[in-house]
Amino acid sequence: MPKITVHLCATGALLMSLAMPAAAQTLAIVGARVYPAPDAAPIDDATVLVRDGRIAAVGPRKRVDVPRGVRVVDARGTTVTAGFWNSHVHLIAPPFHQPDAQPAAALADALRERFTKWGFTTLFDIASLPGDVRALRTRIERGEVVGPQLLTVDMPFYPEHGTPIYVRELWERTRAPSAEVATAAQGRSRAAAQIDAGADGVKLFADAIVGGQRGVLPMPKDVARAIVEAAHAHGKPAFAHPTDASGLDVALDSGVDVLAHTAPEAGEWSSAFVARLKADDVALVSTLTLFDSELRRENAPEPVVQRFVGAATQQVRAMSQGGGQILFGTDAGYIEVYDTHQEYRLMGAAGMDWRQILASLTTAPAQRFGQGARRGRVEPGFAGDLVLLRNDPAKNAEAFADVRMTVRDGRVIFDRDADSPAR
Incomplete structure (x- = not known):
């Protein structure tokens, strides 16, 4: 497999214009199969790191460092796509x-x-x-x-x-x-x-x-x-x-x-x-x-x-x-x-x-709708809008409806596995 380079996001003027809700987290989603975009190859056993509301890194787990003290979501067995x-x-x-x-x-x-x-x-x-x-x-x-x-x-x-x-x-x-x-x-x-x-x-x-x-x-x-x-x-x-x-x-x-x-x-x-x-x-x-x-x-x-x-x-x-x-x-x-x-x-x-x-x-x-440079893909620099699916839509498209977690701009706004609804 060719080496996948993991980039940390820059803070360009366009990205700084992102509107973030309050309480965006540093969040690491670890172990999922990630579909970065419809036209991109999947990344298996991947980590997606979200910092300050944006995707900071995405790649195979062994190539993405997860800082201490961040919230880690064990995503083994799930599929991750853009929001x-x-x-x-x-x-x-x-x-x-x-x-x-x-x-x-x-x-x-x-x-x-x-x-x-x-x-x-x-x-x-x-x-x-x-x-x-x-x-x-x-x-x-x-x-x-x-x-x-x-x-x-x-x-x-x-x-x-x-x-x-x-x-x-x-x-x-x-x-x-x-x-x-x-x-x-x-x-x-x-x-x-x-x-x-x-x-x-x-x-x-x-x-x-x-x-x-x-x-x-x-x-x-x-x-x-x-x-x-x-x-x-x-x-x-x-x-x-x-x-x-x-x-x-x-x-x-x-x-x-x-x-x-x-x-x-x-x-x-x-x-x-x-x-x-x-x-x-x-x-x-x-x-x-x-x-x-x-x-x-x-x-x-x-x-x-x-x-x-x-x-x-x-x-x-x-x-x-x-x-x-x-x-x-x-x-x-x-x-x-x-x-x-x-x-x-x-x-x-x-x-x-x-x-x-x-x-x-x-x-x-x-x-x-004019947000293609900052939303719609799981890529460094893009908004931390993510969906964790409990099944793989490549096997059955109805899996798109089987949502475990929804993240908007780095904040969890729905968590099926939580003891109480995310608020």
Whole structure:
């Protein structure tokens, strides 16, 4: 075996910009099989040393010195990867609404049980009530609440008269301001205002399910384009919610960066369509569990469930085979399914192998959202975002859901083996 050189991290200006939660530890994870990245060879019987929130060294155990006095995790029999990203969640269910009024423990418990126990060190909230996720993020970064890195688009953009039928009660109950936009100027102005207030991107409903005779209402293309252009002018990504072929058309013509989920009602995706997505650098979030969960909740007939899930699976398969970028996401928070086993099963059914799934969880979102130089890999200098798995995903992709420990920026934020939850 060729010698593996172990480097200690430098403190460059970029790395110094990492945001670290309070109480980051010097931590040594010893004896694991490490997958440094989806395209890298595994390191067996390895040590990962994390110092000051960043990975200081990684390599075979005999070549990495572990300083005295550090916390050592015996990781024999486990697999270590970079921390996972969930690129489609909604932090809207209690206790996440008005988080400044919630006890820190309740917020930490909810984040742990719904997200960090599944390995997520970063969540991208892609539509929530105004200001909520930014406030929760502030409490996490101050060290009051234990949780993952949070990114958010804040409030979504609906077409005029297009508040989706399934969120109207929420909007009325919380008395949130309307998320509808009537003109390009209005869309551009609000997008800029939300980003200036701390949003990390925008999400537009390229078409919205409004019910009644209209059924699905598309957003005018000039409005959609204005929202996307405002996001891009601020260096931020634009997500789109598509329902059918008309929504896909609006999304692509407006220049969005990410499709928030598949669009089963649009029918099969051809290789030519996927080539267009790839040429336009448009990513797709998997969210396959969404359709199965929602249709079963509504007691849809089994043939209907299979038709929708089958169409969604075909679109992910076409994207994967065509070399398009796929991001992991579940729509958790809109659907009450937080367990990730089924998403991995469905991604496998769509023809994705474990390395492709790992990329969707790590390198792909880190690159897509501007953090590829500091997150998504187990390498010296990168953030100490790590997941310890009790089994090897190379043998079965559902092992990605069997999490023993989650570490964010050098701090353990979930430990299955602890006597009490990490706080």
